[in-house]
Amino acid sequence: MPERLAQHPWFDASETPRTLAHRGLVTDAALAAGIVENSFAAVAAAHAAGAVYVESDCHVTRDGVAVLFHDDDLVRVAGDPRRIDQIELRELEQLMAERGGLVSLAQALESFPGVRFNIDVKADAAAETAGTIVGPFADRVLLTSFSDQRRLRALEAALAANPQQRPATSAGWSTVARLIFALTIHSRRGVAAALDGVDALQLPERHGALRVVSPRLLEAAHRHGVEVHVWTVNEPDDMRRLVALGVDGIVTDRAADALALLKP
Known part of the structure; x- marks a missing residue:
């Protein structure tokens, strides 16, 4: 895949496939x-x-602490119907103590200096908080969100905290929709506009009946120096097939198996 003139340092930690x-x-x-x-x-x-x-993934607690958590609430993880933003940090730490331990965004970045984090900002209230925390660690973070508006707010906060380096970023759904439309009507100008300022596309292979990750999308992304990562891929045959197709990264629940299988 052709490199951008100045590839973001987030990508320097390994070769592809990631x-x-x-x-x-x-x-x-x-x-x-x-x-x-x-x-x-x-x-x-x-x-x-x-x-x-x-x-x-990132949410904020009632007292404004950014924590790694996927769901809006605790139903699936702890059988508790309350939302993350209704619970203060101390109580959430107690609830998570026997479940592997709560980790805040700041703790994750400080405790694992050898890790590059891909942070999906899940709540509007978390955008500025997460961005501000990420700023000093911008070389090690890719910020994303399904909401492009939320993603851009987080990036703006990160740049305010560290004007020397922005985090890497992957496109939200509105940008992906614009890209797919541009590809459908064969608009190179539209493709370039959709991919401007984007370092990666992180996508499911399919969305319902729609094939999202296609040879045409891969070619367009790579022509603009943008990587394509596919989620969530757990079967070895699917990992091999997608890498053979040309994807640059696999998001998986079975990281140990994928690392052994996809070793560059």
Whole structure:
């Protein structure tokens, strides 16, 4: 894949294909012991398995602390119906103590200096907080969100905290939709506009009946120096097939297996 004139340092940690540990790594044994995704233990396990890229998610607590958490609430993880933004940090730490331990965004960046983080900002209230925390670590972070507006707010806050280096970023859904439309009507100008300022596309292979990751999309992204990472891929045959197709990264729940299978 052609490189940009100044590739973001987030990409320097490994060659392609990259393995991105989805919400850390929770093995079957860890799951049986009550460990959950996005916990301190899950991030530590991914790091111990050799993952240099960890994909995670970000919400804010009631008292304004950015924490690694995927869902809006605690129903799936702890059987508690409350939202993350309704719970203060201390209580959330207590709830997560037997589930692998809560980890804040700041703690993750400070505790795992060898890890590149892929942070998906899940809540509007988390955008500025996450961006400000990420700023000093911008060389090690890719910021993203399904919402491009939220993503851009987080990037703006990160640049305000560290004007010397912006985080890497991957496109939100509105940008992806503009890109697919431009590809459909064969508009090179539209493709270039959609990919401007984007370092990566992080996508499912399909969205319902729509094939999202196609040879045409890969060619266009690579022509503009943009990587394509596919989520969430857990079957070895799918990993091999997608890498053969030309994708640059696999987001997976089985990071240890993917690292062994996709070793550059």
